[in-house]
Amino acid sequence: MRDIKVSLVGYGVVGHGVVDVLSRKKSMLRDMGLNLLLVSVTDHTGTIQSEDGVDAAKILGERTLQNVATTSMKGKEAVGAIDSDLVIEVTPTNIVHGQPGLGHMEAALSSGKHVVTSNKGPLVVAYSRLKKMAEDNGVMLKFEATVGGTMPLISLVERTLVGNTIYGIRGIFNGTCNYILTRMTEENIPYAHALSEAQDLGYAEADPTYDVEGVDTAGKVVILANSLFDMDIKYNDVDVTGITGVTPEALALARDRGYVIKLIGDVPALTVRPTLVPIESPIAVSGTLNSAAIYTDLSGTITVTGLGAGSIETASAILTDIISIYRTKRIDAIF
C-alpha cells in the first residue's frame, strides 16, 4: 500500500466534487494499492488540516471553510507549509495573469509536489514554464480536467493514440455556448433569451462574457496547442469570435441545408469561431455536451464526446490524473 498525502487548494464547485469523489472512491483506490489521504483543504478563508485525513462528511455541507478551518494559512503559504506529495489546484481561473493558481502551482512544483488541476489560467499563461518546473523537480503536472471536463482528450492523445501523428483537433469545448446554440436552434429563440435560460439553469455565469465571447474555448485551444502540438503560444495568438452575433435566422438557414452552427475550437489553426457543422457529423452534439474530433495519420479520425463541466465530472478527470501519476511507472515505462 502506498500512502499519498494530498492537499486540495480551492473549495468551490469543483473542490467540493473532489472531496466527494476522493471520499467515495477511497476503498477502490485502496484496492489499487493507493492510500490517498486528503491532509488539507484550503480556500480563501483558511485551511482545514488533518494528518489522518480531512473528514469529508464534516466539510461537504460547508460552502466555504470559514467555520471549519483549523489554521488561517491560505494560498502559497499553505501549499509550501503543508507536508504533501500532491497538490490539487482548483481555484477560480484567470487567463490574463493566471493567479492565484499560478502561484500555487509554482509553489507546489518547486517543492517537489505533483500538481493535478482543472484550472486553465496558469496553463494558458505559463504552460512551458510550469512544465519545465515539473521536469526539473522530477514531478508531474496533469491537467486533463482543463479541456473538455470529463471527456478524455489529453490522455487519449498522449497514451492511447501514442505513435500516431496528430494532424489536428477540432471540437466543441464549451458547454455553455453549446447549450445556448442548441436551444436557439430547437426553439427558434434569440440569443438573449437562450442565454437567460442557461443562466437560470446554472449553465451560464451571471457575467457570461468568458464563455460566450469564446475566451474559455480559446484558453483550451492554447492548452491543447502547447501540450499536444509542442507549440509555444499565448492567448493572443488565437483568432477568437464568440457566439453573440449568431441569430436564430442564421441557425434556421443552416439547418435547412443540413447544418448546425457550433462554436468550434481548432488546433493547430488556432481559431475559435462559430462554424457550420453537418448535422450528421459525430461532433455535432447537443445541449451542454462537449466533443472533439482528433485527426490522426494511422487511426483516421477519432471522435470523443462527454460532459464538459460539472462538479463530479470534473473531479472524475482529476481522479484519473491522480491515479495515472502513480500508475505511470508500471504502464508507460520503456526499459
Next chain:
Amino acid sequence: MRLSMDLELQDIPGQLLIALQPLKDSKANIISVVHHRERKTPRGTIPVRLVVEMDRSKLETVKTQLQESGVSVVRAGEERFIESVSVVLVGHVLDSDLGDTIHRIDSTGFAEVMDLSLTMPGVNEVSSAYLKIRATGKAEIQKALSILRQVGEEKKLLVIEPIEAEAA
C-alpha cells in the same frame, strides 16, 4: 487548366486509343475517362467523357486532330465549378451592399454565388444570409472563402464557414 470533353467514338476496336493520342501529343494530363458503352447513341456511337488538365490554347488543335481521326467532338471546354461550399453571413448583409459582396466572388472568374437565401427579421435588425458558392476546384473554394472573410471584416459581417472534413 482543367477541361472536360464529350466525345463520340465509333463502335470498333481501337477507337479509344485513337481518341487519346492527340491529348498525349499535347501533353495533357488525363484526370478521368468515362466510357459509356451502355449508352450507345442512336447513331451507334459510344459517348466518352474525358476530364484533362491541359493548356487551353492547345484545345483547338486537339479538337481538329480528333475530328480528322474520325472522332466526333460533341463538346469541349472548361470544366467549371466542380466544388461547392455553404456559408452563412450575419449582419447588415443587405445594407452593406449585398450586390457588391456577391460581385466580389463572381468577379474572380473561378468562383460564383449559385444560391442565396436571406432572412430579415425587421428593419434595423441584423439579417442572416445563406450562400452557396461553387468554384473550379478545392483551392479556388479556399480563395473564395478568404475573399468572403475579408469582405466580412470590411462590412462587419459574421462569416460562418463550414468545418473542414479533414485536418488542414
